[in-house]
Amino acid sequence: MRDISIHQLTHADFAPFGDIITLKGTPDKLINQDLCGRHHDLANMYFGPNGKAGISLFDAEPRSLPYVLELMERHPEGSQAFLPMTQNPFLVIVAPDNDGVPGKPLAFRTAPGQGINFYCNIWHGVLTPLFAPGLFAVVDRIGTSTNLEEYWFEKPFTVSGDLK
Amino acid sequence: MRDISIHQLTHADFAPFGDIITLKGTPDKLINQDLCGRHHDLANMYFGPNGKAGISLFDAEPRSLPYVLELMERHPEGSQAFLPMTQNPFLVIVAPDNDGVPGKPLAFRTAPGQGINFYCNIWHGVLTPLFAPGLFAVVDRIGTSTNLEEYWFEKPFTVSGDLK
Numbered sequence: 001m002r003d004i005s006i007h008q009l010t011h012a013d014f015a016p017f018g019d020i021i022t023l024k025g026t027p028d029k030l031i032n033q034d035l036c037g038r039h040h041d042l043a044n045m046y047f048g049p050n051g052k053a054g055i056s057l058f059d060a061e062p063r064s065l066p067y068v069l070e071l072m073e074r075h076p077e078g079s080q081a082f083l084p085m086t087q088n089p090f091l092v093i094v095a096p097d098n099d100g101v102p103g104k105p106l107a108f109r110t111a112p113g114q115g116i117n118f119y120c121n122i123w124h125g126v127l128t129p130l131f132a133p134g135l136f137a138v139v140d141r142i143g144t145s146t147n148l149e150e151y152w153f154e155k156p157f158t159v160s161g162d163l164k
Numbered sequence: 165m166r167d168i169s170i171h172q173l174t175h176a177d178f179a180p181f182g183d184i185i186t187l188k189g190t191p192d193k194l195i196n197q198d199l200c201g202r203h204h205d206l207a208n209m210y211f212g213p214n215g216k217a218g219i220s221l222f223d224a225e226p227r228s229l230p231y232v233l234e235l236m237e238r239h240p241e242g243s244q245a246f247l248p249m250t251q252n253p254f255l256v257i258v259a260p261d262n263d264g265v266p267g268k269p270l271a272f273r274t275a276p277g278q279g280i281n282f283y284c285n286i287w288h289g290v291l292t293p294l295f296a297p298g299l300f301a302v303v304d305r306i307g308t309s310t311n312l313e314e315y316w317f318e319k320p321f322t323v324s325g326d327l328k
Contacts, residue, residue, distance in 0.1 A: 021219055021221065021301065022221070023221055023223055023299075027223065031222075031290075032224065032290035032291060033235075033290075035224060035225040035290075036222050036223065036224035036225070036290065036291055036298075037222070037223040037224075038220055038221075038222055038302075039220055039221040039222075039223065040218075040220045040306075041218040041219075041220055041306050042218075042219055042220060042221060043218065043219040045217060045218070045219070047217075053209060053211075053217035053303070054204075054205040054206075054207065054209070055185055055205070055206055055207040055209070055245055055247070055279075055281070055303060056202055056203055056204045056205055056206060057185065057186070057187055057202075057203040057206060058195075058200050058201070058202055058203075059187055059191065059200065059201040059203065060196065060199060060200035060201075061199040061200070071197075081219055083219070083247055083249065083301040084249060085247065085248060085249060085250070085251065085277055085279075086249070086250065086251055087249065087250055087297070087299075113249055113297065113299050115219075115249075115301060117219070126195075126196035126197075126199075126200065127196060127200055133251070133277065134200075135187075135251075135277050137185065137247040137279060137301060138202075139217070139219060139303055142204075142205050
């Protein structure tokens with residue numbers, strides 16, 4: 001009941017929670033004398049009533065599996081995109097909302113070269129790289145109002161699966 | 165006269181042209197039970213009078229040195245941030261404006277884990293990774309109006325230097 005298996009990230013499974021930021025089969029446009037493919041506008045972002053878009057860097061400790069999931073969080077005033085600055089997969093955990101608290105979580109493993117964007121107010125786990133360096137560019141709301149809600153599970157979940 | 169040497173990217177040299185998106189000495193905030201450092205709001209972005217922020221992926225062919233610089237470009241309606249999705253350095257070329265055309269270009273090599281943000285209307289070279297995969301997340305203006313000005317040099321420049 002408290003065990004969660006990691007699945008490969010797919011657009012179908014992730015669609016209710018956010019965007020997968022990944023190369024399309026073919027680029028929208030070839031630029032720079034056809035030496036660069038532009039895969040255009042891959043994230044539905046929101047920065048709240050009084051916020052603006054910002055780029056920050058998150059430098060996180062790599063985690064190991066099985067991962068004990070005690071905490072989820074959500075951001076009521078903006079989306080949050082995570083762009084790995086490595087080619088390593090990372091662990092993405094989300095949950096449907098269940099009357100203001102997270103329902104049963106889902107766990108996904110990204111493919112190398114994929115980022116993700118959590119929609120505003122989607123319950124998600126904290127950033128969980130699986131390899132060093134755990135360096136990510138984050139595009140999210142910059143603002144002064146409170147933009148964090150946390151939920152601690154009474155009993156933690158255990159997340160396990162293959163890394164590749 | 166037409167030879168340009170590559171220098172290591174520094175905040176002092178790059179300040180007139182844009183931001184270096186890089187870890188600070190210490191993070192602005194420790195989050196996620198102190199397992200993640202947030203290095204906050206590192207880019208001064210602009211998305212034009214009718215644009216919005218977007219995330220795209222650029223998939224570019226790696227270039228080799230010496231690099232022949234024939235073309236520069238600028239974007240009158242927005243800034244443009246390049247975030248490498250690898251730990252490889254890349255080549256960054258900018259130029260001051262000289263009555264509407266690029267002056268003598270400057271060439272920089274990033275450190276691993278660094279991104280950059282070109283300010284609006286700054287002359288810059290096209291994306292020039294030096295290693296495969298040449299995969300970058302790009303945060304720039306999404307919009308329908310023209311946002312590209314190109315300049316072809318009558319005689320190209322030759323950019324050379326060490327990769328590391």
